[in-house]
Amino acid sequence: MDIFLQLIVSGFLVGGIYALIALGFVLIYKATNIINFATGEFMMIGAYIFYSLSVYLKLSPFIGIPLVIVAAALLGALVERLILRHMLGQPNISIIMVTIGLSSILLGIAEIIWGSSFRSFPALFPRKAIIIGEIVLRSNLFYGFVTAMVVVVVFLLVFKYAKVGVAMRATANDQIAAFSMGINVKSMFTISWAFGAIAASLGGIIIGNIGGVQPTLGHIGLKIFPIVILGGLDSIMGAVIGGLLVGILENLAGGYLDPYFHGGVKDLAPFVVLIIILLIKPYGLFGTKEIERL
Amino acid sequence: MSILSIEDVSLSFGGLEVLSDVSFSVEPGEIFAIIGPNGAGKTSILNVISGFYRPTKGSVAFNNKNMDRLSADKRAALGLGRTFQNIALYHGMSVLDNIKLGAHSLLNTGLFSALFYWGAAHKEEIRLRKEIEEEVIDFLEIESIRKKPVGSLAYGLQKRVELARALAMRPKILLMDEPVAGMNAEETEDMARFILDIKEEHNTTIVLIEHDMKMIMDISDRVLVLNFGHTLACGTPLEVQKHPRVIEAYLGQKKG
Ligand SMILES: Nc1ncnc2c1ncn2[C@@H]1O[C@H](COP(=O)(O)OP(=O)(O)OP(=O)(O)O)[C@@H](O)[C@H]1O
Ligand SMILES: [Mg+2]
Numbered sequence: 001m002d003i004f005l006q007l008i009v010s011g012f013l014v015g016g017i018y019a020l021i022a023l024g025f026v027l028i029y030k031a032t033n034i035i036n037f038a039t040g041e042f043m044m045i046g047a048y049i050f051y052s053l054s055v056y057l058k059l060s061p062f063i064g065i066p067l068v069i070v071a072a073a074l075l076g077a078l079v080e081r082l083i084l085r086h087m088l089g090q091p092n093i094s095i096i097m098v099t100i101g102l103s104s105i106l107l108g109i110a111e112i113i114w115g116s117s118f119r120s121f122p123a124l125f126p127r128k129a130i131i132i133g134e135i136v137l138r139s140n141l142f143y144g145f146v147t148a149m150v151v152v153v154v155f156l157l158v159f160k161y162a163k164v165g166v167a168m169r170a171t172a173n174d175q176i177a178a179f180s181m182g183i184n185v186k187s188m189f190t191i192s193w194a195f196g197a198i199a200a201s202l203g204g205i206i207i208g209n210i211g212g213v214q215p216t217l218g219h220i221g222l223k224i225f226p227i228v229i230l231g232g233l234d235s236i237m238g239a240v241i242g243g244l245l246v247g248i249l250e251n252l253a254g255g256y257l258d259p260y261f262h263g264g265v266k267d268l269a270p271f272v273v274l275i276i277i278l279l280i281k282p283y284g285l286f287g288t289k290e291i292e293r294l
Numbered sequence: 295m296s297i298l299s300i301e302d303v304s305l306s307f308g309g310l311e312v313l314s315d316v317s318f319s320v321e322p323g324e325i326f327a328i329i330g331p332n333g334a335g336k337t338s339i340l341n342v343i344s345g346f347y348r349p350t351k352g353s354v355a356f357n358n359k360n361m362d363r364l365s366a367d368k369r370a371a372l373g374l375g376r377t378f379q380n381i382a383l384y385h386g387m388s389v390l391d392n393i394k395l396g397a398h399s400l401l402n403t404g405l406f407s408a409l410f411y412w413g414a415a416h417k418e419e420i421r422l423r424k425e426i427e428e429e430v431i432d433f434l435e436i437e438s439i440r441k442k443p444v445g446s447l448a449y450g451l452q453k454r455v456e457l458a459r460a461l462a463m464r465p466k467i468l469l470m471d472e473p474v475a476g477m478n479a480e481e482t483e484d485m486a487r488f489i490l491d492i493k494e495e496h497n498t499t500i501v502l503i504e505h506d507m508k509m510i511m512d513i514s515d516r517v518l519v520l521n522f523g524h525t526l527a528c529g530t531p532l533e534v535q536k537h538p539r540v541i542e543a544y545l546g547q548k549k550g
Contacts, residue, residue, distance in 0.1 A: 177384070180344060180366065
């Protein structure tokens with residue numbers, strides 16, 4: 001029983017962090033209908049920038065994190081302006097290939113700048129483990145979860161109440177109507193790429209703080225992908241619930257099944273669930289199935 | 295002085311000429327109707343005016359200012375309101391939220407102004423928008439459905455909500471694509487009354503496409519007749535009705 005609870009709670013915490021990275025996909029998809037396969041690499045770059053700022057420049061996290069946010073926003077916006085803007089109207093598959101290409105480029109750039117060796121992060125949070133009854137939680141995981149949830153809530157609020165969020169929702173729902181409401185749809189695209197990159201890079205800092213950083217950190221993006229599909233691609237709440245679900249599932253599978261299968265079940269479990277859920281609900285748990293016509 | 299002038303506009307899609315040298319101008323405060331058989335190019339000309347289609351030739355001017363280089367959102371911000379043939383509402387959102395979006399657009403949504411929304415003018419803006427929202431809801435008599443999701447409403451009501459959203463932008467020109475299509479007689483009459491009221495109370499110029507001849511003849515000041523992308527006639531409803539080429543085109547269409 002203790003083990004079960006322990007696995008559930010720590011899975012929940014991991015899931016919350018996944019949810020933030022999943023937001024990286026969702027924020028971009030919502031406005032632009034593009035699945036950014038470089039989300040994992042945005043995350044990795046964010047982690048490296050933070051690493052460099054705190055290790056080489058010795059900046060405190062209170063300066064480092066805002067700087068990473070700015071850098072991520074710039075990276076996202078630049079990618080949109082310089083590359084994806086020119087892909088408007090191209091077939092989806094070409095756009096997907098472009099984002100996959102982008103992920104390789106970012107990976108290469110990271111290897112050139114930071115090398116391929118593993119680096120551990122300086123401590124961000126208090127080291128003392130959190131103990132709730134019988135459950136022991138690593139402090140990095142616990143505080144990382146809390147931070148991730150705060151960021152997710154901020155994004156939720158922005159989407160619900162801030163003008164830019166409302167305009168982005170309008171763009172996501174119907175670009176033609178958005179245009180005729182005077183919404184600058186193209187700058188919404190730019191902003192959504194900036195937002196997506198911010199979410200991913202903050203997720204990267206949290207993940208890097210738990211397990212260190214290396215150029216292949218971005219491969220976690222592949223694991224996040226089922227979450228996003230599960231949640232329905234365009235739903236923030238979907239990303240959160242999908243993230244938590246996958247986090248718990250993965251942990252349970254890892255805890256109970258991996259010993260029998262020489263490992264590997266942990267990484268497989270999310271995809272198995274994904275396939276089952278998509279068979280039942282093809283638009284994900286919370287996705288919209290509406291198809292817009294001009 | 296015309297509020298809107300279309301000069302020699304031609305438009306083709308991959309070799310298919312959809313509009314050929316269409317010219318007309320709309321006077322401030324008038325109801326200007328565009329009619330013509332299916333596929334005549336009516337929606338296309340509206341899309342050229344709103345900036346969704348780039349004409350292959352010709353130009354569009356608003357208040358004597360050339361708009362050819364302006365994107366659709368810039369034109370909307372200048373005061374071109376629009377409703378669509380197949381309703382373009384946010385179906386999951388409530389009636390009020392849809393209208394709010396219209397009022398929203400009174401504000402600039404450039405990259406930076408959108409990010410830095412929480413400025414000093416914020417409160418004043420909210421008050422102003424609220425006023426407009428209430429006025430529009432009142433005007434179109436949709437008080438009772440304001441909280442309902444648009445997707446759950448009858449078609450006729452959805453059209454009314456779409457109009458409300460466009461009005462919340464306080465447009466100088468309202469472009470309406472088939473506002474009464476699919477409506478019953480009573481709904482059509484309501485819509486005609488609203489259109490006349492909009493013109494009278496706000497002095498808004500209205501350009502509308504319609505197939506309902508009775509309504510066109512009743513409410514419009516002038517009518518443009520399109521056929522296969524060409525102008526057949528332009529004039530008062532009476533003039534147009536008597537025009538031999540119009541009669542021929544419409545009778546010809548009936549035979550076919
Ligand atoms: N985006 C487009 N791409 C290709 N062809 C188009 C496009 N938009 C319109 N057309 C073509 O242009 C012609 C005119 O279409 P348009 O929608 O303007 O007609 P309409 O007068 O509004 O007709 P209706 O009364 O049926 O609404 C049609 O032949 C249509 O197929
Ligand atoms: Mg049409």
